[in-house]
Amino acid sequence: MQYTKHYSSPLGNLLLAADEQGLTGLWFEGAKYFAATLADDHEEKDTPILEAASRWLDAYFAGKRPEPFQPLHILGTDFQKTVWEILRQIPYGQTTTYQAIARQIAAQRGLDHMPSQAIGSAVGRNPISIIIPCHRVIGTNGSLTGYAGGVKKKAALLKLEQAYTDEMFIPEKEELAA
Incomplete structure (x- = not known):
């Protein structure tokens, strides 16, 4: 059984989901793939995992560097989970590229190449x-x-972590469609 809780963040409302094993979802309301891994049979109920996730978010939005959150119960394909595990390794306040992740996975799998688009697809479906x-x-x-919650929210999160630089930019609408 999955349980949900709403959280009001400085960037908009979030929906959190968890089961008995761990946190299963955290989405900006209205984001692409919103609640994609949420079971039809779920109940709004505050659980210890959802309370812990709320406290983690409180610290994060206060500009603190919370420890990695546990427990997680990540629902996705093996490939997606591989990508998401790499995401979890990116330090607070730092960034990486889709291409760097593609190279890392290609090396892990003994491949010459991994398409960055495959990485982008998995990153975009991060639950x-x-x-x-x-x-x-x-x-x-x-x-x-490539941020399901919208690039303005992505910029705000990076600014919060002091990882946003003047060299970064938000692509024009036409570039986003490409």
């Missing part, structure tokens, strides 16, 4: 936003692209 820091992945050219 536990912020805690699994998909906002720390940027384009090779420094663009803030």
